[in-house]
Amino acid sequence: MSRRPYVRRISTTTWYLKKKRDLVHMIQELTSLFVGIYGILLLWGVKALSEGPEAYGAFLEALTGPLSLAFHWVAFPLVLYHAISWFNVTHKAMPIQRGEEFLPGKYIVGAHYVVWIGFSLVVLFVAGVF
Amino acid sequence: METIKTDVAIVGAGGAGLRAAIAIAEARPDLKVALISKVYPMRSHTCAAEGGAAGVIKPDDSLELHFNDTVGGGDWLCDQDVVDYFVREAAKELTQLEHWGCPWSREPDGSVGVRPFGGMKIKRTWFAADKSGFHILHTLFQTTLKYPSIERFDEYFTTDLLVVDGRCQGVVAIEMSSGRIFQFQAKSVIVATGGAGRIFPFTTNGAVKTGDGSAMAYRAGIPLKDMEFVQYHPTGLPSTGILLTEGCRGEGGVLRNKDGYRYLQDYGMGPETPLGKPVLKTMELGPRDRLSQAFWHEQQKGNTIPTKFGDCVYLDMTHLGEKHIDERLPLVRDLSISYSGVDPVTEQVPIRPVVHYCMGGIHTNIEAETPMPGLYAVGECACGSLNGANRLGSNSLTELLVFGKKAAQNAMEFAGGGNKTNESAVSEQAEQAQKRITELFDKSGGGETISGLRKEMMDSLEKGAGIYRTEQTLKESCATISQLRKRYAGIELHDKSNVYNTDLFQALELRNMLDLAQTVAEGALARKESRGSHQRLDFVDRDDENFLKHTLAYHQGEETPRIEYLDVIITKSQPGVRDYSGGGK
Amino acid sequence: MSDLQLELEILRYDPEQDQEPRFQTYSVPCQEEWVVLDAINYVKDHIDSTLSYRWSCHMAVCGSCGMMIDGEPKLACKAFVRDYVNKTVRIEPLANFPIERDLVSVLDDFMNKLRRVKPYLIRKEEKPLSEGEYRQTPAELNKYKQYTLCINCLCCYAACPQYALIPEFIGPAALTMAHRYNQDSRDQGRAQREEETASHEGVWDCAFADACSLVCPKHVDPASALQQMKITSTVDWYLEHLGMGGKKS
Incomplete structure (x- = not known):
């Protein structure tokens, strides 16, 4: 008879500009693009490696170019941000219950950092940094 | 007007109405159930019950002890056949809830835990932290x-029972979102609409608790029983009445x-028990009526603490420790901090009695069963005389379940009894109800406001x-309320929208x-004695x-109700002395 | 008597009068201890009886009074006026739901979704009542207890950017309730629930914005439930497709 529920439309392109929380979320989402690009880069490197020392050398050479360096200056902090923002919420996805209580989240988050740093050291060691 | 035909109509979707609906759906999936409520089920006030539900399961307990606690707690105004049935069914119903997933708090071995409660001689209150009603x-x-088979009609405001040939054959309800009026033709009706704490100004009760179902039945000629017995809970937060x-x-x-x-030791509930070692049925574990009355006396003696929100005493839990409070009373801590700015872990909480x-x-x-064929009632809106003159804490949640199921069994049997709905007569009556609603809706002039009349009613009570x-204060209240009922004719709705018109619903609730x-x-004026929660300074014994005897109040239109009395059913416990002085021994 | 003055800018919408919502401002004398709901009640009782909104318990347990207060979904009974002094507070019905009237939203969508996730105990075989309760240790209870605390106030849906963009998303509260039963040691119904919860409209529409958990007045943390469900349903999918039938029935 008289109902006419009113639907508030939101902009599908600019909605996240209205609230800081949403903006931060979108930035987090966008940083995943760079994670993806790093993934492609890695595959490219593996492919080059399989094609012999010459191809791999060309790949390494390409990485040192100014365009590549510029890309890394932008991408690396964003990927770092992406990783850290994920680490900080891992306890929500993977809670550990010991007896009645749950392990405080900081241990689960901390373990991620420990493993990350450990892996990084191994990679750096293999790469001959030490 | 639209018509909905169903087998059983249940008005109210709180604990009692929901329990009844499930009982019918389980036993008779072929019967249609219309579950009608003015709020979504999870908004019903059952959600605010905190402490727990009583039922005998532990080896040191017995049905007889639960019976005695309940009857004594009710100051012998309980019908003892009802109490007897209740204590026998209690644990079964609580176990049933466990089987449906209720997160009861547990003992280390995985069995259900129980906690002590006021007026109970043995620990027998099942609890889910301090959110038992919610769960x-x-x-x-x-x-x-x-x-x-359960069809819900959420946010339908029921206004009238449809009674034809002396039998309840349905209800009239307004769809709140549209203002459309529906008649529900039903073979039997269960009223489960909750209490009416909102008639008082300071209450733990939510806004929904305006006694709609009780008033509807009352106007349809069914007597209201023992209405003068209103329980004050001794520990409410002073600013809001939060329990x-x-x-x-x-x-x-x-x-x-x-x-x-x-x-409390000065009011027949001593001797003082050691801190942190509560003794059952003694001191703080006395019944609610006695504790609230003791507050009143302390107030008269000037021993209370004046606050902005009235006189208070302290509830001291500081010796319980943070871990225990967080495990057993997390909501209490949250509420005290949020609404009173007091952390019970470290400070005493100011509290005062609240309806x-x-x-x-x-x-x-x-x-x-009510006296009217086809009409059943359960929960706080009903008086099956389980609680007598004072309800023991944790009996009411169990009551919803035990008698919700009972009402359902009888309502479905009645619905299957071959009674034909007198459709034309029912519709005619529904049309009249619709006319009354429309008149209220359209009426203009008068100058009275809903909030004004409501406040006068609350203050007077x-x-x-x-x-x-x-006698004197009661006579004043009676006169005021009588006047207010007349003045109600002078209210006018300012909201003329059909859509979610809360002005209209508040007017109906006020009536x-x-x-x-x-x-x-x-009822209180006529009862010249003191019993349980009804205490007369001029008739102290x-x-x-x-x-x-039970008081029965019959609706007499504009006049004051006709009061009659009905004998209490006594089977095995003769009236005695309520002993809360070290009675745990 | 009144300690402070609050300016409320309340969204009004009467479909029989208004083409679209408008705002109306009320000046309310408040006491220091009041919550925003008290101020709204003051408007209803003393200034404008045509204002419509839902409320009941006034103690943050019935979930009726979820609304947007100053742009955030909150329970009006748990938002204190002292936090909004000297400013105009905008009050709107919960975001992401259609407006029925004034501050009343249409909740049908949630009610239908809740039913879809089967939020009740599912057993292959029921134990007779005469055999007593199912045993459940305090540790087993703690495993899911937090997720039982949802009061269905729907603040989480109002905060969820995914629900705003994808109305088909089953959403935080309903999915959390499915998780609550999945985690219950007495339950055997996860596989049945996953037909809905592991579907596209289920947990996979969640982008883990965590907004639901940030606004939840009962600290239920729906985001955690949904992430755990993603992991469980992934494991279940692999086990099923590797023919290991690892599903909990």
Whole structure:
């Protein structure tokens, strides 16, 4: 008879500009693009490696170019941000219950950092940094 | 007007209504159930119950002890056949809830835990932290989602019972979102609409508790029983009336006056028990009526603490420790901090008695039947005389379940009894109800406001029919409420929209509350004795000679109700002394 | 008597009068201890009886009074006026739901979704009542207890950017309730629930914005439930497709 529920439309392109929380979320989402690009880069490197020392050398050479360096200056902090923002919420996805209580989240988050740093050291060691 | 045909119509979707609906859906999936409520089920006030539900399961307990506690707690105004049935069914129903997923708190071995409660001689209160009612309500609501035969009508405001040939054959309800009026033709009807604490100004009850179902039944000619018995819970937060569960005292919290003295020992509930070692049925574990009355006396002596929101005493839980409070009373801590700015872990919480529960309601018997064929009532809106003159904490949640199921069994049997709905007569009556609603909606002029009349009603009841009453104060209340009922004709709705018109619903609720307020005041005036929660300063003793009886109030239109009396059913426990002085021994 | 003055800018919408919502401002004398709901009640009782909104318990347990207060979904009974002094507070019905009237939203969508996730205990075989309760240790209870605390106030849906963009998303509260039963040691219904919860409209529409958990007045943390469900349903999918039938029935 008289109902006419009113639907508030939101902009599908600019909605996240209205609230800081949403903006931060979108930035987090966008940083995943760079994670993806790093993934492609890695595959490219593996492919080059399989094609012999010459191809791999060309790949390494390409990485040192100014365009590549510029890309890394932008991408690396964003990927770092992406990783850290994920680490900080891992306890929500993977809670550990010991007896009645749950392990405080900081241990689960901390373990991620420990493993990350450990892996990084191994990679750096293999790469001959030490 | 639209018509909905169903087998059983249940009005109210709180704990009692939901339990009834499930019972029908389980036993008779072929019967259609219409579950009609003015709020979504999870908004029903069952959600606010905190402490727990009583049922005998532990080896040191017995049905007889639960029976005795309940009857003594009710000051012998309980119908003992009802109590007897209740204590036998209690644990079964609580176990049933467990099987439906209720997250009861547990013992280390995985069995259900129990906690001590006021007026109970043995620990027998099942609890889910201090959110027991909330969990019961949500468990029941979610369980109803299993059953396709239960059709919910959420946010439908029921206004009238349809009574033809002396038999209840349906209800009239307004779809709140559209203002459309529906008649529900049903073979039987269960009313489960909750209490009417909102007739008082300071109450633990939510806004929805306006006694709609009780008033509807009352106007349809069914007597309201024992309406003068209104329970004050001793521990409410002063600013808002928010309840702090009796579980606070069950877990060891104590009451202190302004001098830090545990004053309950001066009112027949001593001797003082050691801190942190509560003794059952003693001191803080006395019944609610006695504790609230002790507050009143302390107030008269000037031993209370004046605050902006009235005089208070202290609830002291500081000796319980943070871990225990967080495990057993997390909501209490949250509420105290949020609404009073006091952390019970470190500070004493100021509290004062607050209207909590209506023992009275629609007259029903052990079968949850009202005197009208086809009409059943259950929960706080009903008075099956389980609770007598004072309800023991944790009996009401169990009552919803035990008698919700009972009402359902009888309602479905009645629905299957071959009674034909007199459709034309029912429709005609529904049309009349619709006309009354439309008249209220369209009426203009008058100059009275809903909020104004409501406030006068509340203030008058508190003044005249509070913890202690006298003939003079009650007469004033009766006169005021009588006037207010007349003045109600002068209200005018300012909201003329059909869509979610809360102005209209508040007007309907006010009318219901005024009718019920009158039965409270008139019943109290007529009962010239003191019993349980009904305390008269001019008749201080219990008078079993003249008043071991239920009050029945009959609606008389514009006039004051006709009061009659009905004998209490006594089977094995003769009226005796209520002993809370070290009675745990 | 009144300690402070609050300016409320309340969204009004009467479908019989208004083409679209408008705002109306009320000046309310408040006491220091008041919550926003008290101020709204003051408007209803003393200034404008045509204002419509839902409320009941006034103690943050019935879930009726979820609304947007100053742009955030909150329970009006748990938002204190002292946090909004000296400013105009905008009050709107919960975001992401259609407006029925004034501050009343249409909740049908949630009610239908809740039913879809089967939020009740599912057993292969029921134990007779005469055999007593199912045993459940305090540790087993703690495993899911937090997720039982949802009061269905729907603040989480109003905060969820995914629900705003994808109305088909089953959403935080309903999915959390499915998780609550999945985690219950008495339950055997996860596989049945996953037909809905592991579907596209289920947990996979969640982008883990965590907004639901940030606004939840009962600290239920729906985001955690949904992430755990993603992991469980992934494991279940692999086990099933590797023919190991690892599903909990």
